[in-house]
Amino acid sequence: MNAGEPTSHAGQASEGGQPYPDALAGLAAEVRAAQLRARVAANAEMLRLYWTIGRTVLAQQVGGYDGGHGDASIVETVAADLRAAFPGMRTLTQSNVEAMRRFAAAYPPHDDGTPAPLPGGGALTWGHVRVLLEELDDRPTRDWYADRAVKHGWSQNVLAHHIRSGLHARPRVIVDDLADTALVISRSAADMGHRTDLDDVITMFGYTRTDLEAELAAELGADETDG
Numbered sequence: 001m002n003a004g005e006p007t008s009h010a011g012q013a014s015e016g017g018q019p020y021p022d023a024l025a026g027l028a029a030e031v032r033a034a035q036l037r038a039r040v041a042a043n044a045e046m047l048r049l050y051w052t053i054g055r056t057v058l059a060q061q062v063g064g065y066d067g068g069h070g071d072a073s074i075v076e077t078v079a080a081d082l083r084a085a086f087p088g089m090r091t092l093t094q095s096n097v098e099a100m101r102r103f104a105a106a107y108p109p110h111d112d113g114t115p116a117p118l119p120g121g122g123a124l125t126w127g128h129v130r131v132l133l134e135e136l137d138d139r140p141t142r143d144w145y146a147d148r149a150v151k152h153g154w155s156q157n158v159l160a161h162h163i164r165s166g167l168h169a170r171p172r173v174i175v176d177d178l179a180d181t182a183l184v185i186s187r188s189a190a191d192m193g194h195r196t197d198l199d200d201v202i203t204m205f206g207y208t209r210t211d212l213e214a215e216l217a218a219e220l221g222a223d224e225t226d227g
Contacts, residue, residue, distance in 0.1 A: 043123070047118050047122055047124075048115065050096075050100045050126060051115060052104075053082070053100045054097075054100035054102070055104040058105060079093060080094075082097070099129075099133060102133050103129060119142060120149060124146060125156070128146070128149055128154075131159050131163070132159075144168050145159060
């Protein structure tokens, strides 16, 4: 073999007897899985930090602290002081700190003082959490959407759309079938090298959401009749 030529491992077996391409594919899958676990863990830690910041703001408000900067509120003061201490954290804006305060208020700690469970088990991004806080007032409905956003891989825009369309009030089987069908199509498009959000899927095939739900309902009715 000449210098500089690529090494071919086709047909070669690794030490354990497994063909090298299969071993390499297994390692690649392990790397991707580890990367995903690391991202989820880091995301959960960030959400817990934001919750803690929100709890601190709430405690300072209850204690009557006015921010100490003239007319500035405690939210403004915390945002400014944290940005000064951590200039690389671009998320420490006044708007975000106010959202952190609302986050902590919406998810109070348990009676023993331990933190509340994170929405979606900590697998949602901060953007998803802000959508939940801005669009919904009650905890059970927020948890319903958070769980399904994780299960079906909804983007922030898809989550907001489903909340505004009242998805939680529809028959459960239609909701899950619709989300699963869209997810399969979206993943298939991704496998072919195309990027698509779940809210693009129905439009891609010339449907309206009402059309697809009607077809699903008809199929369910036919199944019940056949049974």
